Amino acid sequence: MSVIGQATPLLDARRRVDGSLPFVLNLRLPGMLHAKVLRSPYPHARIMRLDPSAAAQMPGVVAVLTGRELAEAPGISHLYGLRQKDQPVLAVDKVRFVGEPVVAVAAETADQAEAALAAIEVEYDPLPAVDGELEACAPGAPLVHDGVAGNMGTHYKLRHGDVEAAFARCDVVLEETYTSPAAQHVTLEPHVTLAQFEAGGLTVHSTSQAPYAVRSALAGIFGLAPERVSVKVGPLGGGYGGKGHLRLEPLVAALAWKTGGRPVRLEATRAEEFVIVTKHPATVRLKTGARRDGTLVAREVDVWWNIGAYMDASHMLTRGGLLRAVGPYRFEAVRGDSYGVYTNRPPAAAFRGAMASQGAWAYESHMDSLAHRLGLDPLALRHKNLLRLDDRWVTGEAMHDAHYAELLDEAVRLLDWQRPLVRAEGALRRGRGMAVMLKSAQTPSRSEARVAVHDDGRATVFTSAVEMGQGAHTILAQIAADSLALPADAVQVVGPDTSVTPFEPVTSGSRTTHMMGGAVQRAAQAVGQELKALGGRRFEVEPSALKLADGQVCMPDGQSASYASLLQWAGQPSLERLGEHKVEGQMDDNSQGIGSAHWHQGAGACEVEVDVETGRLRVTRYAGTSWAGRVVNPVRARAQNQGNIIYGLGPTLFEAMVFDGGQVTNANLSDYLIPSLLDIPPELLTACLESSEPDAEMHGIGEMTLPCVAPAVANALFDATGIRLYDLPLTAERIWRALREQAAQAGAGGKEA
């Protein structure tokens, strides 16, 4: 029986229940200093005067670093960024968001560092600031970056067919605008980074989802060869996109540079978490034309993404975000424009379900609005238009592996859509809703892994994929074990450590099972070939006649030799090979080409109960489905599917960062709540759909049931009450106000929804 498909327990499960899992949070280094950061209180201001000298004199303070000192230091490039190096390690002349780092202090204790911050003198000259994505690109808006007209950081286009002509052929045209606010990832483990310069190199321990991106950025800042920078990552206490690509590392490394050799540690407070990274707020305008029979013909999609004050990864995310805002449907013509708009807010970055959440919120809510306008059943309308195998989509590519209808049908079936529903009971109204989505995978992309078999018969996987509770390391051990005919518990996983484990760009976007899994498989298969070659030499048999089974190389006549015995015979302590997995694909400037080597797919269906007296909405039943191709570990897969739905309920129902004058006014976990045990639907059902073909491709499902949560719930709200909301979250207050407005309109003889 293959190891792939088994419910292998998490490799380090015992350490997870005895409290000893080695989070980076736990790491203490000899001589370690503690860092604290003075952050900007203004969303946009010139730094007129900065005098940290009193802080440098405070007890226990070892180093104080300003942006100017770093900018003027020879051999140091103080601006960094994943592609656009527009973000200063510490602000120099200007601050561009509340919370931007201005001065960093390292002291013997955290309390001493904190006390020293109060002694720093700063004078700011406030400048006009912009907050919202539409406001920031309106004519005359203050500029976040000089020379970036209209605060337009990025602009991507999708042009497919003649959309004006196509609209002219439509019977119905519907235009709607949907918004999503900023949200917090709320990893329970905060961002933590330790850095130390020693022996001409830089060593960093960090809660990072992207150790190689950190290595590259730090090498660039300090003018070091990349091999001189070593980035080590432990198991994360949650990531969800918030711990990649570059977070505290440049700042902590710079402070470590200033101390001249002592390690420096920075642990973000929860309040700091709110200004380190956010989910992209977005405004999505959709205009769709259809024929009376429900055939979708034309669509225009304009997305304005609020990227915050610095580019970060938004050059990639707003490009992928355009395709993630169109929808898994056939269209004759589509025009799309995606704008990454700078604002005076903390940088926004990948947030679980990145850009697909904001996109699906819009296009799947919009789909039900269309159904209502056309007088058609929402499921029937979707079935009429969902992409099928080999349909050409709006990028021009043929959609291989298209399972959207199947996923939607399974979600609907799991929910038992035909079950009678008591729609009204006292103050309660009940309804059902559904949604289906697609999300691009990082394309082009590559992953590398090394696999070794040792002379004790055990194996090691060397990977820079990050374990953050999703079970990545366990899955990779299973894949290696499968290729090596070993049990999963004979495989250990090492990494990430850029001085030891090979290249992986980032652990995000649900890439690991497919991309790193592919690299591990190739490396393990190469080791397997070498083991057979060894066996061939040992027993003077053709290697191609040999098989691997149960940790043995087996001969046709039934004899076998263990890997351990073969390696010992050969005098080799271990056999190691590198494997690489690549996917290709390019698009032109009109987003024509290959938008994704593989399209991630998910669906959801739910039932809600709305109390019309309070506006409170409860999701009573939710069914979510995702396409896995081939499930590696069914327990981990279910955990991901369920976890995503629960994660998605937060931004759907109550999670939103509140900004006032650029300040986050709910920067704590009492004013910003996340779902608790009391919020989960009493009935929560999930399924991973797989190919019936043996050896089908394995695909990641790290996000796939999440983007459908908001639109499915909003569609159920509409079904229950006739209320259509266009802005997340669907708070009780918003629902209550909409119900009052609906009643008032009905009373005044206005149109009833």
Next chain:
Amino acid sequence: MAFSLHVNGAERVVDAPAHWTLLRALREALGLMGPREACGIGMCGSCTVLLDGRAVSSCLLLTPQAVGRRILTVEGLAGPAGLHPAQQAFLDHNAFQCSFCTPGFIMASVALLGENPHPTDDEIREHLAGNWCRCGAYPEILNAVRALAGRGAATDPPHAR
């Protein structure tokens, strides 16, 4: 300042400033990394320890307030015979993902079952409402605690293969 704290069955002398929370003293002075800080204001439950058998948020107690009380962290649960039943139940039911919240949940569950050996589902949810799991392992956590309460897991959500 030196404080004498009774932690996991032993008297420990803790050298810490009086303004340190119990959570900070446990982690920084005693190296006990089970209790963790995620919110710092007693909302998330990641810092849950037992104080004389009751679940408390150790981020809301000052170190001096814990003097003379019996403190139990997750590190004090396992015995010579192996893991505590609560730890074993969380293992058996895959009741964690990143596991940052897990010690807090385990301690809160131990406290619950100490007071009420056979809680109903509603009682479990109410008692554990102050422990947050961002990864969303709540269904498995409920199953683990139901098992500890002597009841079977709820019908496992169907999972198509």
